[in-house]
Amino acid sequence: MADYYEIIGVAKDASQDDIKKAYRKKALQFHPDRNPGDPTAEKKFKEVSEAYEVLCDEKKRQAYDRYGSEGMHSYAGGHPGHQETMEEALRTFMGAFGGESIFEGMFGGGFSGQGGGSYGEGPSRVQPGASKRINVTVSFAEALKGVDKELSLNNYILCETCKGNRTTSSDGVKRCPRCGGSGHVFEQRGFFSMSMTCPQCHGEGEIITQPCTSCHGEGRTKQKRRVNFHVPPGIDSGMRLKLPGYGDVGIGGGPAGDLFVYITVEPHEFFERQGNDIVLELPISIGEAALGCKKEIPSFGTQAIKIAIPEGIQSGKTLRVRGEGFPSLQGSGKGDLQVKVIVETPTNLTQRQREILEEFSKLESANNFPKKKGFIEKLKDFFVGAKSGS
């Protein structure tokens, strides 16, 4: 634990006035309103506030001078290792300066802002816009080849009248009188003093006294907007596209959020996607399977895909056609077309077909059916073996 005098930046014999002045300077430097989201500043702000809490009280200061920070435990509610919270730090700060208009000059010379605007840039008045999510469905073919899409969005865009400044008048923004511009106030709740969002300015620290009539002081207006974007070939269900800056513009003209387009690919009646491969089940007849055949498969490309089915192919066997699948989204390469052959057993036989098949059955040999050969016997042996083994 660093020395409280060092933290505040005063000599050991400094007067209460000097301590208060030095604390004010440091506290303003590290105030969370000035350093939003900065953990280092937050830590420093807590440290100077903790140091000030001790040094501004002559009794605590004497105890500290005598015993160091160990001597403080009796003052910190009896918790050794008491950690200053942000709430306590802010309370100390407001307690010391709450009545004064300490935020004068904090935002760079009153409320005459930078960048040509004349309405200031308070830390919380301008808020970043929200990102949006939208669902888009594409067909199987569109996912394969890519597609340009157009969307109509109902978005917040920058108000053209006030350019996001929320007012068109040079003195249309006033510092909030209730909270002095800090955006928070303290409220007594029983024994505790709670830091609350200022009810008058809703935490913005400023009040728009003459709101822009086009946007009612929001700095943004809702408008229909067309968005064109490209869905790259190879996209799959569950993927999302990010369109930076196509979300809502924030209050006070804050930077727009992003638009996230969540993609769903419609299932196809015949084709199925597996990774970057396309799977097609192709029914063929017993004769075609036994004798072999050639097939032309209509495709998403300009030409049909020709495949040769070798004689003796078994049902369930897959033939692979290289490079006829989905393009890879990462880098180069394409998936394959997998043609899964399904041998269809003939039904609704005519008398003649029946005779031929019966005749074929009489002629069939073990050579014709290597898997079928002796299969039932092997199965029997298995059960006999299992019984004798037990």
Ligand SMILES: [Zn+2]
């Ligand atoms: Zn406006």
Ligand SMILES: [Zn+2]
């Ligand atoms: Zn306020």
